[in-house]
Amino acid sequence: MPNFARLATMRNFLVMLSFLVLALVPRTSFALEVDVSGGRINPLPIAITPFLVGGGAEEAGATLGDVISNNLGRSGYFEPLPQNSFIEQITDFNQEPRFADWRQIQAKALVTGQVYVEGGKIRVEFKLFDVNSQQQIAAQQFSTSPKNLRRIGHLTSDVIYKALTGIDGYFDTQIVFVDESGSKDRRVKKLAVMDQDGFNVRTLTDGSELVVTPRFSPNSQEITYMSIGQGTPRVYLFNIVTRQKEIVGEFANMSFAPRYSPDGQRVIMSLLTTDGRNSNIYEMDLRSRQLRQLTNTPAINTGPSYAPDGSQITFESDRGGSQQIYVMGVDGSGQNRISFGNGRYSTPVWSPDGQHIAFTKQAGGRFAIGVMKPDGSGERILTEGYHNEGPTWAPNGRVIMFFRDTPGENGGPQLYSVDITGYNEQQVPTPGFGSDPAWSPRLN
Amino acid sequence: MTLRNLSGFKIAVALCCVLALTACSKKNTPNLEAANSGLGAGASSPGSEADFATNVGDRIYFVVDQADLTPEGEEILSKQAAWLQQYPGVSIQMEGHSDERGTREYNIALSARRATAAREFLIAQGVEANRISSIAYGKERPAALCDADQCWTQNRRAVTVITGGARTS
Numbered sequence: 001m002p003n004f005a006r007l008a009t010m011r012n013f014l015v016m017l018s019f020l021v022l023a024l025v026p027r028t029s030f031a032l033e034v035d036v037s038g039g040r041i042n043p044l045p046i047a048i049t050p051f052l053v054g055g056g057a058e059e060a061g062a063t064l065g066d067v068i069s070n071n072l073g074r075s076g077y078f079e080p081l082p083q084n085s086f087i088e089q090i091t092d093f094n095q096e097p098r099f100a101d102w103r104q105i106q107a108k109a110l111v112t113g114q115v116y117v118e119g120g121k122i123r124v125e126f127k128l129f130d131v132n133s134q135q136q137i138a139a140q141q142f143s144t145s146p147k148n149l150r151r152i153g154h155l156t157s158d159v160i161y162k163a164l165t166g167i168d169g170y171f172d173t174q175i176v177f178v179d180e181s182g183s184k185d186r187r188v189k190k191l192a193v194m195d196q197d198g199f200n201v202r203t204l205t206d207g208s209e210l211v212v213t214p215r216f217s218p219n220s221q222e223i224t225y226m227s228i229g230q231g232t233p234r235v236y237l238f239n240i241v242t243r244q245k246e247i248v249g250e251f252a253n254m255s256f257a258p259r260y261s262p263d264g265q266r267v268i269m270s271l272l273t274t275d276g277r278n279s280n281i282y283e284m285d286l287r288s289r290q291l292r293q294l295t296n297t298p299a300i301n302t303g304p305s306y307a308p309d310g311s312q313i314t315f316e317s318d319r320g321g322s323q324q325i326y327v328m329g330v331d332g333s334g335q336n337r338i339s340f341g342n343g344r345y346s347t348p349v350w351s352p353d354g355q356h357i358a359f360t361k362q363a364g365g366r367f368a369i370g371v372m373k374p375d376g377s378g379e380r381i382l383t384e385g386y387h388n389e390g391p392t393w394a395p396n397g398r399v400i401m402f403f404r405d406t407p408g409e410n411g412g413p414q415l416y417s418v419d420i421t422g423y424n425e426q427q428v429p430t431p432g433f434g435s436d437p438a439w440s441p442r443l444n
Numbered sequence: 445m446t447l448r449n450l451s452g453f454k455i456a457v458a459l460c461c462v463l464a465l466t467a468c469s470k471k472n473t474p475n476l477e478a479a480n481s482g483l484g485a486g487a488s489s490p491g492s493e494a495d496f497a498t499n500v501g502d503r504i505y506f507v508v509d510q511a512d513l514t515p516e517g518e519e520i521l522s523k524q525a526a527w528l529q530q531y532p533g534v535s536i537q538m539e540g541h542s543d544e545r546g547t548r549e550y551n552i553a554l555s556a557r558r559a560t561a562a563r564e565f566l567i568a569q570g571v572e573a574n575r576i577s578s579i580a581y582g583k584e585r586p587a588a589l590c591d592a593d594q595c596w597t598q599n600r601r602a603v604t605v606i607t608g609g610a611r612t613s
Contacts, residue, residue, distance in 0.1 A: 407591030
C-alpha cells in the first residue's frame with residue numbers, strides 16, 4: 001500500500017465535525033481537498049487518462065478507466081473530466097505529466113496508468129498526482145487473473161478515494177439484494193449478489209421460495225435471510241461459495257429479521273411467540289446453537305442490528321403503541337427508546353463507524369430514510385417520498401443504500417444510494433426490480 | 445345464474461366476493477381462480493373449495509395496523525367454523541397478510557398476529573387446532589394491486605386456504 005500517514009485521530013475528528021472531507025496531507029502541503037462542508041458536495045475535478053495498453057490488453061484498459069470514472073463520479077465527491085477535454089495525451093507512463101496542460105482544463109487530480117498481459121496474468125499500474133503541487137500522491141501495482149479486472153478497478157478507485165478524502169473507500173464491495181420479477185401479486189423473489197456498481201449480478205436461489213431481508217456475514221461468504229416456503233417461514237444461512245443452505249433453528253414458530261453479529265459467530269433475529277401474537281428478539285450462537293432471549297414484551301420486537309463493537313443492539317418495537325427505535329445492551333439489559341420524532345421509526349441499522357443509526361420513518365403517509373445518533377439526537381432525513389425503506393451502510397459509513405417502491409399494479413422497488421449528507425441520490429442498476437439491499441464489508 | 449340456487453344471504457356474500465375480485469385486481473390468486481371456475485361451471489359442489497370460497501367466504505379484513513377481528517370478520521369466521529365442522533376431513537392453512545404501507549419485518553409480524561387471531565377464533569368455535577396451520581406473508585402477496593386505500597383494505601386480510609380433504613367436484 002502507498003505510505004499514507006495514518007492520522008486516525010484526525011479522521012475521527014473530521015467524522016465528528018461531519019462532512020468536512022479533507023485530503024490527507026502527510027508532511028507535504030498538498031492543497032488538494034474534497035470539500036463537502038455545509039452539506040453541499042463540491043466535487044473535485046479529476047482527469048482519469050486512458051490506461052496505456054500493451055500485449056493485448058486494449059479492452060482491459062478501457063474497462064479500467066470506465067470502472068474508476070464510474071465509481072468516483074457516482075460517489076459525488078469527484079467530477080471525472082471528459083477525455084475529449086484533455087490537452088496532453090499520455091504516451092509514456094514513466095514520463096512526468098505536463099501539469100500546466102492539466103491545470104488549464106481545471107483538473108485538480110490526475111490519474112495515469114498502464115495495463116498489459118504478462119504470462120497469462122494482467123498487470124496494472126497507476127499513479128495519482130496533485131496537479132497544482134505537481135506531486136505524486138499515490139501509486140500502486142496489481143497483478144491478477146484477467147477475470148478480476150473489474151475488481152482491480154475497484155481497488156484502484158479505493159486507493160484514489162482514500163488518498164484524496166482521507167476516508168476509506170467502499171468500491172471493492174458487494175451488495176446482496178432480492179431480485180424481483182413477475183406480477184405484483186405473485187412476485188418471484190430470488191437472492192442475488194452483485195458488485196456495488198451493479199455489475200456482475202449472480203442469482204443464488206431459483207425463486208421457488210419467497211426470500212426477504214438477506215444480510216452478509218462479516219467475511220462476505222455467507223448470507224442470512226428469511227424464506228417463506230412451504231413450511232413455517234424461517235431464517236436460513238446460505239453459503240455463497242458452496243451454495244449450501246442451512247436452517248438456523250428448527251423453532252416451532254416463525255423466525256425472521258436475521259442479522260449477523262460483528263464477529264460472525266451469532267445470528268440475531270425475531271421469533272414469533274408460542275401464542276402467535278408477539279415477536280421477541282433472540283440471539284443464537286452458531287456453534288453451540290444456544291438460543292438466548294433478549295426482549296420479552298407483548299409487542300412486535302424486530303429489526304435487530306448490532307453496534308459495530310458488538311456491545312449494544314438497536315431494534316424496533318411497538319411496545320409503546322407504535323413502531324419506535326430502541327437500544328439495549330447485548331445481553332438485553334437497559335432497553336431504552338431513542339426515537340421521539342413525529343412518526344413511526346423502524347428498520348434501524350447501526351453504522352459501521354458506530355456514529356449513527358439509519359432508519360425508515362413513516363409520517364403523513366410517506367416513507368423517509370434518515371439517520372440519528374445512537375442516543376437519539378441529531379435526527380436528519382436524507383430522502384423522503386411515497387415509499388423508501390430498508391437502509392444499509394457502505395462500510396465507510398458515508399453512503400446509504402435503500403429501496404424505493406412505486407405505487408400501483410406495475411410499480412415495483414428499485415435500489416438507490418444517497419450520501420450521508422442527503423445529497424447525491426443515485427439509482428443503483430439492477431436487472432429487474434430490486435429490494436432489501438445489504439452492503440458487504442470491504443472485500444480486501 | 446348459479447347464484448339463484450343460493451339463499452338470499454349467501455347471494456349477498458357471494459356478490460361481495462365477486463366484487464372484491466373485480467374491484468382492483470385483474471389477477472386472481474390461485475384459490476380465487478378455483479372459486480371462479482366453480483361459479484362458471486355451475487353449482488359449487490358441497491364440501492368443495494369452491495363451495496367454501498363462494499358460499500362461506502374464505503377471507504376476512506382488518507383495520508390498519510390492527511389484528512383485532514371486526515364484527516364482519518367474526519361473522520365470516522363463524523360460518524367457516526360451521527362449514528369446517530360439517531366437513532371434518534378438511535384441513536386448512538390460515539394466511540395472514542398486510543397492506544404494502546408498512547416496513548417488511550413489521551408487516552411479517554403483524555400478519556402473523558392476524559393469522560393467529562383468525563385461527564384462534566376458529567378453535568374457540570370448535571374447530572380442532574391440529575386441522576389449522578398458519579403462515580404469515582407480510583406484504584409479499586397482495587390481492588388487490590392499486591395504490592389506493594380501497595385496495596389496501598382488501599390486502600389487510602386473513603385467508604383460509606383449504607390444504608386437504610375437500611371434495612373435488
